[in-house]
Amino acid sequence: MIGVGPFITLPLILGAMAGPQAMLGWILGALLALCDGLVWAELGAALPAAGGTYHFLRHIFPGRTGRLLAFLFLFQLCFSAPLSIASGAIGLSQYTTYLFPALARHTATHTVSLGNYSAGISVGPATAVAILAILVAVGLLYRNLARVQRLSVAMGTVVLGTIAWILLTGLTHAHWRQAFSLPPHAFALTPAFFTGLGAAMLISTYDYWGYYNITFLGGEVRDPARTIPRAILLSIALVAVIYLAMNVMVLAVLPWRPLLALQDVAARRAIISLFMQTAYGPSLGAFWAARLGQLAALLIIFTAFAGIFSLLLGYSRIPYAAARDGEFFRPFGRLHPTRRIPHVSLLTLAGTAVLFCFFSLKDVIAALVVLRILLQFLVQHIGVLYLRRTQPDLPRPFRLWLYPLPPMAAIAGFTYILLSRPNFERELLLALLLVAAGAVLFLLLIPPARQTNAL
Helix, strand or coil: CCCCHHHHCHHHHHHHHCCHHHHHHHHHHHHHHHHHHHHHHHHHHHCCCECCHHHHHHHHCCCHHHHHHHHHHHHHHHHHHHHHHHHHHHHHHHHHHHHCHHHHCCCEEEEEEECCEEEEEEECHHHHHHHHHHHHHHHHHCCCHHHHHHHHHHHHHHHHHHHHHHHHHHHHHCCHHHHCCCCCCCCCCCHHHHHHHHHHHHHHHHHHCCCCHHHHEHHHCCCHHHHHHHHHHHHHHHHHHHHHHHHHHHHHHCCHHHHHCHHHHHHHHCHHHHHHHHHHHHHHHHHHHHHHHHHHHHHHHHHHHHHHHHHHHHHCHHHHHHHHCCCCCHHHHCCCCCCCCCHHHHHHHHHHHHHHCCECHHHHHHHHHHHHHHHHHHHHHHHHHHHHHHCCCCCCCCCCCCCCHHHHHHHHHHHHHHHHCCCCHHHHHHHHHHHHHHHHHHHHHCCCCCHHHCC
8 A cells, every 4th residue: 555656746736726725635535445445344354355446346246247347347447556566666766856956857748739738758767767667567577476475574674664754754844833834825615726626635635545455365364354354444544644734744844835846847857855865954964865765766766666566466367267167258367377377467467568658757647547447336326325225134244334424525535636637527538438338348348148158
């Protein structure tokens, strides 16, 4: 759940609402994550099996409808998982340019237009760094699982150590009044306020995601009826506190207004490094403060790489498992003849992530969040309501609190994120195109009879 997100998205959230009032997006994002987490907790405890959403949809909507929805979930995963991986790789490259500023030069940017919609594509040394990070992660994943486990433990230790250092630095160097220095009319309920809040919540939603990953391993969890709800809800609570504290402390050290200025693009790319330089500069001097900023960049680069590594490891198993069951494209079910890893699934997701590295971080995050909301989260929230009506006697070791308020609130919150942002139609169009393509593939490849043999 804790990845590179909070180290790269604070400037994006500040820019969304033009000031520290954007922390409201973090708070509402945490409440939205809690409502969503309660749905995951009920489904994960009642239907513990490998696959998470894939398994839930097959059970909630029996027959061909369930197969279609599960197929669409898997199909969008082939795009949303690489988007998630690419976001970590782009974040890694941003901090690399802090260490080596020359990498940020000689970057060619082009605009690709489709009707009224456009997206920027960048090609340069920083793009090559992002791609290289993905390729190195793939190489490491071709090793045996015992070595993968040791790498995972080391990466997790560095991530938590980095966050601890940031929190300690903030506590000892903070100017608290600065963190809450709001611009005039910060909370004026204008149309700009609500569109900015929607953009801020989209980014905070991206940062909070990950609490549900335990449901993808539901069949391997001990005592899932107790473990899955506890893991989800405790993770949300702890990470919400950590993220909010970390961002407030960064703002208590760094004046937020310069971060919004156009001339501070380099600082926005590596905000935690600038945070360390600013905090330690007065006491240690510019030279050593700069070295600490570089150390922070190295730690966050490692953290970003840990996220790329773990995402490739986990996501590559989902299409593989579905293909082995005959519910997805058959090549995804192949294992490497000697390494015994799902190499087709792994290489497909990694290759798609490489393509997404050419887009901007903001566009990648927006596309990722919209795809997941439309083709996974909203369907699942409607599903939990439908399941309560159609299978009231299903054993539910954990029943979500205050039913039906959490799923209804989550549906409202996710819909607000989808529709409140400027130019929201672009990502919605992308999602609808994927739905149409996935539905056509399903109808062509999975006939009503003998569906499991069609692929």
